[in-house]
Amino acid sequence: MTNPAVESLLKRSNRLGADHRNTNYAGGNTSAKGTATDPVTGDDVDLLWVKGSGGDLGTLKEQGLAVLRLDRLRALTTVYPGVDREDEMVSAFDFTLHGKGGAAPSIDTAMHGLLDANHVDHLHPDSGIAIATAQDGEALTATIFGNKVLWVPWRRPGFQLGLDIAAIKTENPQAIGVILGGHGITAWGDTSDEAETNSLWIITTAEKYIEEHGRPEPFGAPLPGYGALAPAERRAKAAALGPSIRGLASTDKAQVGHFTDDAAVLHFLEASGHRRLADLGTSCPDHFLRTKVRPLVLDLPADSSVEDSLTRLRELHEAYRTEYQAYYDRHAAPDSPAIRGADPAVILVPGVGMFTFGATKQTARVASEFYLNAINVMRGAEAISTYSPIDENEKFRIEYWPLEEAKLARLPQPKSHAGRIALVTGAASGIGKAIATRLAAEGACVVIADLNLENARTVAAELGSTDTAIGVQADVTDPAQVQRAIDAAVLAFGGLDLVVNNAGLSISKPLLETTEQDWDLQHNVMAKGSFLVSQAAAKVLIEQEMGGDIIYISSKNSVFAGPNNIAYSATKADQAHQVRLLAAELGGHGIRVNGINPDGVVRGSGIFAGGWGAKRAAVYGVEEDKLGEYYAQRTLLKREVLPENVASAVAVLTSDALSHTTGLHIPVDAGVAAAFLR
Structure with missing residues (x-):
């Protein structure tokens, strides 16, 4: 009681x-x-x-x-x-x-x-x-x-x-x-x-x-050119700036990001006093423990081009790191904890909004909430007096307090994919859902991309809060929808580290019954769709300069010739070679590209449930509900392949355990000798 x-x-x-x-x-x-x-x-x-x-x-x-x-x-x-x-x-x-x-x-x-x-x-x-x-x-x-x-x-x-x-x-x-x-x-x-x-x-x-x-304009008069961009324009600019900003904030250690264009942030950045106040930093210990001693503020008008903004941000970031190191050196005692990194936790872009960073999405979001609190504090103090936070030495004594260090040491060890951001296509069911679920369990933030938005959001909600997963609609045959999905990842989590090309369908027909429309649909979804997703994702990965992973869920059929499957198997072979081509092209950027060749994933599969299972069962002369058992008996291990087996392969391929592997296809087929890779 x-x-x-x-x-x-x-x-x-x-x-x-x-x-x-x-x-x-x-x-x-x-x-x-x-x-x-x-x-x-x-x-x-x-x-x-x-x-x-x-x-x-x-x-x-x-x-x-x-x-x-x-x-x-x-x-x-x-x-x-x-x-x-x-x-x-x-x-x-x-x-x-x-x-x-x-x-x-x-x-x-x-x-x-x-x-x-x-x-x-x-x-x-x-x-x-x-x-x-x-x-x-x-x-x-x-x-x-x-x-x-x-x-x-x-x-x-x-x-x-x-x-x-x-x-x-x-x-x-x-x-x-x-x-x-x-x-x-x-x-x-x-x-x-x-x-x-x-x-x-x-x-x-x-x-x-x-x-x-209080005074009516505590932050000062508006600065010409620093006003908020229109909502669509500022979010487009945020998505364009986001990958490079995350890369800068992750110079010492990979960080997850959060973006907000809250009206309070935009109003603060529009005012003439925002630079002075931002330089003073926050005061309440809970604030600066999460936001660092001060933010990085872009000193360009809102309508500056993305290219000019990034050039200036790189200059300011280098100066910030130098200044932060000097701050540490000024105040560190022989028994002070080691410097935890010199990158900013808060980056403010006039007219656009605020980017915040942390080891997890939650810590990044909380840093954003705390800096919003700090803006409110500065507004109140400046309205009735002059904002005067505690001095820098006291801030350092809190930030590098051995007791705070001991609290950090008590945190559990991060999981294998902590701090990584994944986008999985076709993730509302079957193999895609299993992959998304496994990556989230390993600590990744996951974007559930699917043709069915409602189902995507349902799966995302099952995985946890929006600190863990979001659901987006993505027809992978449409470049605009693919780009929107990538932008959603950037705005939700700061960037992208891992893409899984899983979206697919299968049309099981013999050559003479396969129509041109069948052929085009099959290739549009999987060959073209994978190309479009990889292309949009690679742009983000390259801009971040943090490496990354692209995974193709190909098939045993990419190397094995079976009857009545011309369109599906040909497009799987296309995907398989995309893996090799992109591994060769993107390796210089630290981006690994690998593939997985499953076979006969019946249980939980959206493709099989959509009628393909019945057609394959008819080809092999078995009952549809026995198809998984049939596939298992033709393998060397006599085991049925489940979506979770494919998800395990993705988790291993994208972990540090295989950090030196690219251009590889891993069979997940329980052993099909005819599909052995040569």
């Missing part, structure tokens, strides 16, 4: 976290104090339940709480060695845990445990951080809130900050919370409802003050 204090804490946390005006993803923490029975003594024991390290308020569940003995936590004040050694207190929290302790305690645990209040909220609302980062934030706090909310000068999160806030509350019994300079807010209450009410009062009071007293 859930403790009542925990139940109210979780409900409050989820409500607060659901609104990103209150706090951003994984930002802030909440707590509750209460009693529970000690299973050893049977006595009541006072406990603290607090959001654990890395959790998210909006989705917080009981297993995401750290559970600590309140008496032991507060006893740590007697052994606290001082601010120069306060990081040691995080490991000391382990000796205060109750039972198994739940989630790992965060650095903010002391703030919650040492404060004499039953319920505490520490949040990162845009309006609160706007006050916290205003040049005269202390005076504004007094003006806006009176003595109900007090000012705490910037201090890095930790044990000393917890002591400071606890002392302020003790000395000011009328106070309901504090503004943390450069950081956020903390509020408290005797009940969960009171804490939530106080938190929301601080947030809405700050919002109201900014709205009523």
Whole structure:
């Protein structure tokens, strides 16, 4: 049975976290104090339940709480060695845990445990951080809130900050919370409802003050030529710039991207003050941990050509890397963690929007959300004062904090295809669906491309959220639809790493019954379709300069001659030779091109379900539902080939395990001697 204090804490946390005006993803923490029975003594024991390290308020569940003995936590004040050694207190929290302790305690645990209040909220609302980062934030706090909310000068999160806030509350019994300079807010209450009410009062009071007293154009007057392009034009430009931008952002390590043309971003980039403010960087620790110390901003008008924009972006990227290395060198101590890479996490393009990057789609998207929060913070601070974030040295102490490094070290090892972006054609059923499912399971972001948009979206939803997969419509015989599918991959995930030419159909007829229309349809879908997809994909792969993979799902029939199958087998042979031709042409760009030759994939196959199975069964004189068994018995291994077997081959071929392999065809046919490659 859930403790009542925990139940109210979780409900409050989820409500607060659901609104990103209150706090951003994984930002802030909440707590509750209460009693529970000690299973050893049977006595009541006072406990603290607090959001654990890395959790998210909006989705917080009981297993995401750290559970600590309140008496032991507060006893740590007697052994606290001082601010120069306060990081040691995080490991000391382990000796205060109750039972198994739940989630790992965060650095903010002391703030919650040492404060004499039953319920505490520490949040990162845009309006609160706007006050916290205003040049005269202390005076504004007094003006806006009176003595109900007090000012705490910037201090890095930790044990000393917890002591400071606890002392302020003790000395000011009328106070309901504090503004943390450069950081956020903390509020408290005797009940969960009171804490939530106080938190929301601080947030809405700050919002109201900014709205009523703020300047109308806090970012400055619009810059001529920097206004937003028309929606279709800016998304087309984003798709054109995207691959090269991702390549720049992946100089040190491959990154997944996210693009947004949110109105707040476009308005910020249109204003005359955007360069000054962007250079100042973000302030709240949660913001710059995910967005880096500052973004890269293209300093060209919105209508600049793609070629000019890319030329300038390359120059700015080189300068950014040099400056970031200098930033690291200025502040790094002998015991600082190694530099994590000098590429920007946020790239802003006037008139177009914002590109953000991370190890996964989720981290890239969250970086985007955090920089949107930062824009809102800058707007609020500039409206009523001057934006004044914490200084660079303090940012470095957070960004390269050994405690943050330890948190990163606890992350699970990435899967084989983590950070890779795949597009699979014909992926709404059969072999294509199995391939998409396997690639997603291995950590890839996947674009499900299919003639049937509804089915494509259904499969994408089955694989997870849009952080994992999206569904798009693509008739591979239509160059415009192919390009739209490729552009969708770029806009959704930043670029492209892996393409699987799987879309197909089969017309099973003897030579004299095969019409010209049959021949053209068969070749248009598979030979021409594969060519069009590979051509559009190769352009992205080359622009990214990150290598990549192109896979053709060919067939045993590409090398084996069977009866009544002239159109299908001929087009499969065409695909097979495309593999060799493209491997020879694209190898210089680090792009591998390989093929897979399945045979007789009956179960789950869209081709077989479309009537081809019945025709092949008639050719071989077996019942249609026995066709898979028939194919299995003619193989050396006597095993039926399933879509998942083909998917496994794709996963291996596109992994680092075969990083030096190109121009290869892998049979997945359970052993058909007549189709052995020579």
